[in-house]
Amino acid sequence: MRINILIGGSAGHGINTIDQFLTRLLTKKGFHFHSYKDYMSRIRGGTNFTHVTLSDQPVHCHDDALDVIVALTSEIIKEHYDRLTENGLIICDADVVLPEPCRHQVTRLNFKEILKETGNTKGYSMVALGAIVKAIGLEESTLNHLVDKRWTEAIIDANTKTARMAYEATHCVLISIPKTNEDHLVMSGNQAVALGALAAGVGFYSAYPMAPSTGVMSYLTQYETRYPLVVEQAEDEIAAINSIIGAASNGLRSMTSTSGGGFSLMVEGLGFAAVAEVPVVMLDVQRPGPATGMATRTEQSDLNFVLDASQGEFPRIILSFNSIEDAFYKTFRAFNLSDKYRVPVILLSDQYLADSTSTVREPDLKALKIDLHLVKEVREDYRHHDLRTLVQDRVVPGMTSQIVMNDSHEHDENGSVTESASNRAAMNDRRMSKLNEIIKEIEEPRLIGDPEAKDILICWGSTAGVVAAAVDNLTGQGRSVGALIFGDLYPLPTKTLTKLIERGARLINVEGNYQGQLRQLISRELAYPIHHSILKYDGRQFSPGYILKAYEEMIQK
Structure with a gap:
C-alpha cells in the first residue's frame, strides 16, 4: 500500500524543511519512501512543491494520483486538485481558495492564528508537518523528534508546540499503512x-x-x-x-x-x-x-x-x-x-x-575493492605510454626515480612531444584500441517484465524506476510488456539488444529529451532504426501515467 502526499506553497514557506523533517520522521517510524522536489530558480515567489510517496515496500518513483495535498497557497490547489484520489484529503491554510463544490475531505487550519498563539512567526512548515503526521495516522509522540542541531532549545520548543497544536486541530485521518522492519538508510x-x-x-x-x-x-x-x-x-x-x-x-x-x-x-x-x-x-x-x-x-x-x-x-x-x-x-x-x-x-x-x-x-x-593500478617498483623498460600494452599501471611523480611527463600535445611513449607521423598513428591506435578491452567490463542492460514480449520499452538513467512502474501496471492488466534498462551507455553494450532485435521485438524508446538520443546511439552502433519513442522535454520528470497514456496512444495508431 502507498500514500502520496504533495506539499506546496511559495518559495520561503519552508517546503524543503517540511520534506526534511517528514522524511526523517518516516524513517524513524520504519517506512520506505521516495521524495522529489519541484522548485523554481528564484529566492521568493512562484510555487514550489515536494511529492512524498511512502510505503511498506521500497519506492523507486512517485505516483500520478495524490492522497493528500497540503496547500499553503491557492495556486497549489489550482495546479494539482485534479490529481486527488476519490477519498483524497486537502490540508490547507484558511485563506486558500478551493473549488466549489469541493468533492474531497478538507481540513482547514488557520496558520496565522496557530503561529500567533505559539509565538512562532516563522513556523509555517511546523503547522503543515503536524497536520500531515496526524493525517497519515501516526501517533502524536512522533513529533518529539523535531530536533535540529542548528536550533536553540527555545526554537525546538516553539516548533514542537506549533506542530502539536496543528496535530490536534487536524481531524481527517487516512488509513495508516503497515511499517517495515527492514534496516535502511x-x-x-x-x-x-x-x-x-x-x-x-x-x-x-x-x-x-x-x-x-x-x-x-x-x-x-x-x-x-x-x-x-x-x-x-x-x-x-x-x-x-x-x-x-x-x-x-x-x-x-x-x-x-x-x-x-x-x-x-x-x-x-x-x-x-x-x-x-x-x-x-x-x-x-x-x-x-x-x-x-x-x-x-x-x-x-x-x-x-x-x-x-x-x-x-x-x-x-x-x-x-x-x-x-x-x-x-x-x-x-x-x-x-x-x-x-x-x-x-x-x-x-x-x-x-x-x-x-x-x-x-x-x-x-x-x-567493494579499490584498484589503484599504480606502479610501486619500475622495470628498466617501463614506458609511461607503452605501445606494447593497452592496459598499463602507471607511475606518478615521486613514487620512483622514473621521470613522468604528461602533456596535452601528441607525445611518444615517454611523454616527450613529437609530431612524427608514425608515432601519431601508433599512439592513436593504442588509445582507441582500449575500447576493445573496456567493452569486456561494460554491463549489459537489465531486462524486466516479460522477456519474450512483443513490446520492449528502452530507457536509461533516472527513467528506470518510472518505466519499471509502468511495466508493472501493464503486467497487472494482463498485458505482455517488457523493458530494457540501460545503465552503462558507452561503449554501448549490445548483446541483449541484438537478441531482442533478432527475435523481432518492437523497441519503444523512452527518454527525457527531444531527439531520442539513446535511439540515435543504438542506430549509430548497430545500424538499427528504432521507430517508436515516448519523449518528454518540458523540464519535468516522467511519471508512470505519462508513459501509460503515451503507450496506449502509440499502439492504437
Missing part, C-alpha cells in the same frame, strides 16, 4: 554520489557551484576533516577540470561535477585528460539547455554532447544512474575503471535523481 542522489566517491577513496574534489550538481560538493565538505580529502570550490569550471587533472597526475583519485553549461567549459580539459591518459571522473547532473536553460528542472539531453565532447578521437566511458542506490555503486566503479584504463569516466545524472531522496539498502562495503 536515507540519501539523495547527490549524497549517494558523494558517498560512492568517499568509498572509492577520492582524495581531491574540485568544482564550481552549478545547480543541480552543487549538493555533491556541499556534502563532501562535511567529510574533509574525517578523511584524507581536499574539497576545493574553484573559481570556474575550467579551473576545476584542470586542477583535478593535476591532482590525478600526482596519484590522487580526483573528481569534479557540474551541469551541462559547466561541462561545456570543461571540454578542453577533458581532451587534455584523454591525450595525457590521466584518470579523472566527471559528473554531469543534467538540466534543460541550451545555455542557462532551466536551472532547477530535469532532462536527459546531454548524452550526445558527452559522447563527442572535445576535439579529436579518444576512448571514454559513460555511465548513467538508474536509482539513488545505483549512483553510489556506479560512482565507486567509475574510479576503478578510470584508473585501470587511464581514460575519463563521465557519469550522467539529472536534477530529478540528484534532488530526490529515498530509503536505500545499506551499501555492502565489504564487497
Whole structure:
C-alpha cells in the first residue's frame, strides 16, 4: 500500500524543511519512501512543491494520483486538485481558495492564528508537518523528534508546540499503512554520489557551484576533516577540470561535477585528460539547455554532447544512474575503471535523481575493492605510454626515480612531444584500441517484465524506476510488456539488444529529451532504426501515467 502526499506553497514557506523533517520522521517510524522536489530558480515567489510517496515496500518513483495535498497557497490547489484520489484529503491554510463544490475531505487550519498563539512567526512548515503526521495516522509522540542541531532549545520548543497544536486541530485521518522492519538508510542522489566517491577513496574534489550538481560538493565538505580529502570550490569550471587533472597526475583519485553549461567549459580539459591518459571522473547532473536553460528542472539531453565532447578521437566511458542506490555503486566503479584504463569516466545524472531522496539498502562495503593500478617498483623498460600494452599501471611523480611527463600535445611513449607521423598513428591506435578491452567490463542492460514480449520499452538513467512502474501496471492488466534498462551507455553494450532485435521485438524508446538520443546511439552502433519513442522535454520528470497514456496512444495508431 502507498500514500502520496504533495506539499506546496511559495518559495520561503519552508517546503524543503517540511520534506526534511517528514522524511526523517518516516524513517524513524520504519517506512520506505521516495521524495522529489519541484522548485523554481528564484529566492521568493512562484510555487514550489515536494511529492512524498511512502510505503511498506521500497519506492523507486512517485505516483500520478495524490492522497493528500497540503496547500499553503491557492495556486497549489489550482495546479494539482485534479490529481486527488476519490477519498483524497486537502490540508490547507484558511485563506486558500478551493473549488466549489469541493468533492474531497478538507481540513482547514488557520496558520496565522496557530503561529500567533505559539509565538512562532516563522513556523509555517511546523503547522503543515503536524497536520500531515496526524493525517497519515501516526501517533502524536512522533513529533518529539523535531530536533535540529542548528536550533536553540527555545526554537525546538516553539516548533514542537506549533506542530502539536496543528496535530490536534487536524481531524481527517487516512488509513495508516503497515511499517517495515527492514534496516535502511536515507540519501539523495547527490549524497549517494558523494558517498560512492568517499568509498572509492577520492582524495581531491574540485568544482564550481552549478545547480543541480552543487549538493555533491556541499556534502563532501562535511567529510574533509574525517578523511584524507581536499574539497576545493574553484573559481570556474575550467579551473576545476584542470586542477583535478593535476591532482590525478600526482596519484590522487580526483573528481569534479557540474551541469551541462559547466561541462561545456570543461571540454578542453577533458581532451587534455584523454591525450595525457590521466584518470579523472566527471559528473554531469543534467538540466534543460541550451545555455542557462532551466536551472532547477530535469532532462536527459546531454548524452550526445558527452559522447563527442572535445576535439579529436579518444576512448571514454559513460555511465548513467538508474536509482539513488545505483549512483553510489556506479560512482565507486567509475574510479576503478578510470584508473585501470587511464581514460575519463563521465557519469550522467539529472536534477530529478540528484534532488530526490529515498530509503536505500545499506551499501555492502565489504564487497567493494579499490584498484589503484599504480606502479610501486619500475622495470628498466617501463614506458609511461607503452605501445606494447593497452592496459598499463602507471607511475606518478615521486613514487620512483622514473621521470613522468604528461602533456596535452601528441607525445611518444615517454611523454616527450613529437609530431612524427608514425608515432601519431601508433599512439592513436593504442588509445582507441582500449575500447576493445573496456567493452569486456561494460554491463549489459537489465531486462524486466516479460522477456519474450512483443513490446520492449528502452530507457536509461533516472527513467528506470518510472518505466519499471509502468511495466508493472501493464503486467497487472494482463498485458505482455517488457523493458530494457540501460545503465552503462558507452561503449554501448549490445548483446541483449541484438537478441531482442533478432527475435523481432518492437523497441519503444523512452527518454527525457527531444531527439531520442539513446535511439540515435543504438542506430549509430548497430545500424538499427528504432521507430517508436515516448519523449518528454518540458523540464519535468516522467511519471508512470505519462508513459501509460503515451503507450496506449502509440499502439492504437
